[in-house]
Amino acid sequence: MRGLVTILLAVLTGVFCTVVSFLPPIGSQDSAPNTHITPVYISQSEKDTGSPNVVTGTLADYRGFDTMWETSVMFLSGLTVVLILNKSTVGRRPEKEDDYE
Amino acid sequence: MMKDPFGGIILNIAFRVLVPFSIVYAVYVLIFGEISPGGGFQAGVALSVGVVFSRLILGEDAPFNISGASALILAGIGTFIFVFTGWISVLTGGHFLDYGKLPLRMEHVNEIHAMGILSIEVGVTLCVMATVITILDAIVKRSDDNGSA
Numbered sequence: 001m002r003g004l005v006t007i008l009l010a011v012l013t014g015v016f017c018t019v020v021s022f023l024p025p026i027g028s029q030d031s032a033p034n035t036h037i038t039p040v041y042i043s044q045s046e047k048d049t050g051s052p053n054v055v056t057g058t059l060a061d062y063r064g065f066d067t068m069w070e071t072s073v074m075f076l077s078g079l080t081v082v083l084i085l086n087k088s089t090v091g092r093r094p095e096k097e098d099d100y101e
Numbered sequence: 102m103m104k105d106p107f108g109g110i111i112l113n114i115a116f117r118v119l120v121p122f123s124i125v126y127a128v129y130v131l132i133f134g135e136i137s138p139g140g141g142f143q144a145g146v147a148l149s150v151g152v153v154f155s156r157l158i159l160g161e162d163a164p165f166n167i168s169g170a171s172a173l174i175l176a177g178i179g180t181f182i183f184v185f186t187g188w189i190s191v192l193t194g195g196h197f198l199d200y201g202k203l204p205l206r207m208e209h210v211n212e213i214h215a216m217g218i219l220s221i222e223v224g225v226t227l228c229v230m231a232t233v234i235t236i237l238d239a240i241v242k243r244s245d246d247n248g249s250a
Contacts, residue, residue: 050218051135053135053137057218071224078231
């Protein structure tokens with residue numbers, strides 16, 4: 001089993017390394033993300049969103065739904081930390097019968 | 102640990118310089134997030150640094166202190182501001198988070214967009230600031246209860 005895992009990992013690593021060499025160079029004009037929607041965002045951002053900052057325009061306006069859930073994730077993570085760290089008995093099973101009273 | 106402040110005279114004096122600067126800088130980052138690098142997430146962290154500093158150095162009776170329970174409520178309010186901005190534009194006949202439909206009187210549509218962005222950034226800032234304070238408060242409370250600090 002361990003040998004199988006080793007062989008599988010080696011093959012996967014080889015595939016990854018091969019695929020990396022086929023990727024377009026960083027900053028290439030012909031790569032897929034740079035030809036599809038990015039030029040539209042860059043050229044229309046100030047007119048559409050009223051923000052001279054392309055990053056803010058994309059983050060808050062074009063991708064506002066995404067940012068909303070990011071904020072929700074932030075809130076939920078804080079809530080979870082409090083629930084885990086606080087020594088409350090909320091949601092905990094009582095250890096003895098007396099705890100019901 | 103946090104019930105008793107650990108600031109000596111040097112930290113108390115330095116605190117008086119550091120905290121107002123970090124809070125003013127956070128508000129600057131929030132307001133100018135649209136036209137310069139910055140935005141809600143960074144402003145929230147800078148604001149929380151101010152509160153955490155004052156809490157660490159002056160203890161429970163610090164001027165900018167926010168307790169853990171109210172910080173959690175603030176985080177909820179911040180998230181609510183974000184979602185409410187989205188729903189306002191639904192109620193006025195647009196799509197969700199369609200800032201152009203916000204009920205504001207402005208000359209250009211993109212100015213209304215900018216106000217909508219500012220509104221959601223305020224929500225993000227409140228949420229991030231309150232979350233950092235909440236996590237600090239929970240950790241501190243736990244270490245106080247265990248008596249390890």
